[in-house]
Amino acid sequence: MSPLLRRLNARLRPAERALDPVIHALVSTLVAEAAGAGVPIDERALATAAQAMRGRIGLMPRFLGLPMAGATLFFDASGVVAGGRPFRLLPDEQRRKVVELWRKAPISFFQDFLEFYGKMGIFVYFSEVAPEGAEEDA
Amino acid sequence: MKRVVHDCEILVIGSGPGGATTAALLAEAGHDVLLVEEGGHHLPDSAPAFSSLETEQKYRNGGLTPAFGKTKVTYVEGRCVGGGSEINAALAHPPVPGTLTDWAQRFQIREFGPEAMEPWFDAVLREASVTSQPGPLDPASLLIKEGAEAMGWASAEVQRFWSYPAQGPRRGVRQSMTVTLVPRFLAAGGHLLPRTRVRSLTIKGGEARSALGTTVTETGRQPIEIHFQKVFLCGGPTQSPLILRRSGIRGKVGDGLRLHPMVRVAARFDREVNDPAAGVPVQQVVQFKPELTLGCSQAALPHLMMWLGGEVEDREAKLADWKKIALFYVLVTGRGVGRVRNLPGFDEAFTAYPCDDADMDALGDGLHKLGRMLFAAGAVELFNPVAGRPSLTRVEDVESLRTGLPHGKVTVSAIHLFATCPMGEDPARAVVDSFGKLHGARNVWLNDASILPECTGVNPQLTLMALARRNVARFLG
Numbered sequence: 001m002s003p004l005l006r007r008l009n010a011r012l013r014p015a016e017r018a019l020d021p022v023i024h025a026l027v028s029t030l031v032a033e034a035a036g037a038g039v040p041i042d043e044r045a046l047a048t049a050a051q052a053m054r055g056r057i058g059l060m061p062r063f064l065g066l067p068m069a070g071a072t073l074f075f076d077a078s079g080v081v082a083g084g085r086p087f088r089l090l091p092d093e094q095r096r097k098v099v100e101l102w103r104k105a106p107i108s109f110f111q112d113f114l115e116f117y118g119k120m121g122i123f124v125y126f127s128e129v130a131p132e133g134a135e136e137d138a
Numbered sequence: 139m140k141r142v143v144h145d146c147e148i149l150v151i152g153s154g155p156g157g158a159t160t161a162a163l164l165a166e167a168g169h170d171v172l173l174v175e176e177g178g179h180h181l182p183d184s185a186p187a188f189s190s191l192e193t194e195q196k197y198r199n200g201g202l203t204p205a206f207g208k209t210k211v212t213y214v215e216g217r218c219v220g221g222g223s224e225i226n227a228a229l230a231h232p233p234v235p236g237t238l239t240d241w242a243q244r245f246q247i248r249e250f251g252p253e254a255m256e257p258w259f260d261a262v263l264r265e266a267s268v269t270s271q272p273g274p275l276d277p278a279s280l281l282i283k284e285g286a287e288a289m290g291w292a293s294a295e296v297q298r299f300w301s302y303p304a305q306g307p308r309r310g311v312r313q314s315m316t317v318t319l320v321p322r323f324l325a326a327g328g329h330l331l332p333r334t335r336v337r338s339l340t341i342k343g344g345e346a347r348s349a350l351g352t353t354v355t356e357t358g359r360q361p362i363e364i365h366f367q368k369v370f371l372c373g374g375p376t377q378s379p380l381i382l383r384r385s386g387i388r389g390k391v392g393d394g395l396r397l398h399p400m401v402r403v404a405a406r407f408d409r410e411v412n413d414p415a416a417g418v419p420v421q422q423v424v425q426f427k428p429e430l431t432l433g434c435s436q437a438a439l440p441h442l443m444m445w446l447g448g449e450v451e452d453r454e455a456k457l458a459d460w461k462k463i464a465l466f467y468v469l470v471t472g473r474g475v476g477r478v479r480n481l482p483g484f485d486e487a488f489t490a491y492p493c494d495d496a497d498m499d500a501l502g503d504g505l506h507k508l509g510r511m512l513f514a515a516g517a518v519e520l521f522n523p524v525a526g527r528p529s530l531t532r533v534e535d536v537e538s539l540r541t542g543l544p545h546g547k548v549t550v551s552a553i554h555l556f557a558t559c560p561m562g563e564d565p566a567r568a569v570v571d572s573f574g575k576l577h578g579a580r581n582v583w584l585n586d587a588s589i590l591p592e593c594t595g596v597n598p599q600l601t602l603m604a605l606a607r608r609n610v611a612r613f614l615g
Contacts, residue, residue: 034443034446034453035443035453035454035457036453036454036457037454038454039454039457052190052194055194055200056200056201056202059194059199059200060199060200060202061199061203061484061486061487061488062484062485062486063481063484063486063488064204103525103526108210108546111525111546112204112210115549116202119444119549120201120202122440122443122444123190123440123441123443123444124190124440125440126439126440126443127189127190127191127440128190130438130439130440
């Protein structure tokens with residue numbers, strides 16, 4: 001990585017913590033959708049999944065991690081347009097609407113964005129709530 | 139920060155099946171070998187297989203790396219001592235008959251036909267524990283077997299690099315590099331340097347003299363310089379070409395990327411068919427190899443949740459009964475040719491693969507076959523792999539998949555990558571010669587999946603290990 005990008009990276013790392021509440025809210029919405037209405041969400045597993053997702057962004061190649069972090073903040077801001085408040089502050093029903101808007105948007109990156117959080121967030125969440133189910137080849 | 143300097147006779151970069159085989163055989167032949175690996179050294183039981191922890195520990199980029207194209211293909215690579223052998227299904231699949239002969243002729247590869255390669259396959263199989271699962275087939279494999287029989291298609295159990303000790307764990311032990319060739323390498327006096335990343339080679343006048351990179355120590359990341367007489371690049375199909383390109387070797391390096399696009403689909407039955415304790419299912423439909431493979435995947439609840447696509451009615455009730463759901467896949471030999479590049483200013487690989495209409499049509503055809511077979515085996519519902527579409531509940535419904543899959547609406551993944559530095563005698567078409575030696579260089583060899591000229595159509599680990607043995611034997615004379 002070039003020295004300029006390395007310095008920029010170092011400055012952005014603390015800023016990535018601003019992603020935490022957005023990621024938590026988004027993973028919560030996607031997990032609830034995947035588990036089905038009425039299934040209680042395990043808050044400890046959700047917190048672990050949200051934390052793990054920020055870690056995954058850190059593990060991505062930086063040319064993907066930086067846009068993903070930016071898109072996460074943009075996604076949060078899109079809640080203002082759709083529901084009058086940032087996504088992380090919206091009630092559950094309106095969060096679902098914002099997710100649905102992104103899912104149906106004719107921009108493939110929006111679908112990729114939701115797929116990343118959907119697939120990996122759900123995988124980590126259910127690895128936490130059903131660890132015995134994840135065990136294999138021990 | 140002070141630069142750490144190492145000296146060795148032979149440097150091996152990367153410790154997957156190609157690198158571990160290379161390093162062990164060279165060390166056992168009495169050479170002074172340093173094996174460097176970008177990832178950490180984790181033993182197989184350091185994390186449950188296919189778990190979230192394992193993806194963080196042993197996968198490059200935490201498990202998700204996209205190859206960009208009309209439809210994005212997400213691929214996985216190992217990044218740990220042992221490489222892909224630590225994270226794959228360990229299937230020991232011989233090449234499909236005709237593949238080696240075809241490659242030998244079309245790519246001008248010497249001493250590469252089935253007869254020439256037979257001793258090297260025999261040597262791998264003699265030394266490794268390659269075996270069938272003891273006892274009856276797992277329930278998901280049984281569904282493949284029964285469904286294939288109903289369709290009149292051939293299916294078979296694929297043997298694995300696995301060991302089932304009489305008194306050991308019920309599910310046996312994966313025979314990955316960390317329990318086989320890496321210990322042999324160390325016992326022969328080889329030196330292993332994990333968490334060490336080689337960024338480039340210093341090459342002058344066709345001769346490589348040193349490798350530059352970084353190593354992670356207890357005090358942080360340190361620059362490293364390794365002096366050697368000879369070097370083997372075994373970093374895999376994305377990393378080996380990157381190192382060469384950063385070293386000023388470009389040409390066709392990184393140009394010929396091939397892969398096996400794959401789509402997973404979950405199916406529900408009216409009885410329990412999912413036993414996570416049974417391990418990785420091993421039955422495959424072999425009727426259409428190498429163009430198409432139908433099989434079943436690891437399907438613990440976290441995996442199922444990832445792949446339950448489409449619009450699902452009564453999701454709660456079905457998930458409460460999740461052991462009635464199993465996970466299957468369609469794997470095709472990709473038609474596209476992609477590339478691996480360095481993006482200016484970034485260290486990581488940028489990968490592009492044109493998963494175009496031909497690949498999507500092949501996947502659709504495979505899903506059509508798989509769907510018919512699963513209904514024949516008693517499936518009551520196929521969860522639609524196309525986002526936003528309803529489940530398929532009748533065999534007639536699978537016709538909708540046959541006409542091809544829509545770009546951007548299906549999750550396409552890949553686990554086998556190839557051919558970014560293909561072998562062959564013609565330097566205009568090949569990056570390395572018939573035995574892995576870099577064209578135009580005196581002391582650089584490649585010995586990993588990057589030198590295979592095309593897709594194998596099957597899990598490549600056995601082919602790679604045999605090829606690596608052959609190339610080391612030639613090197614040793």
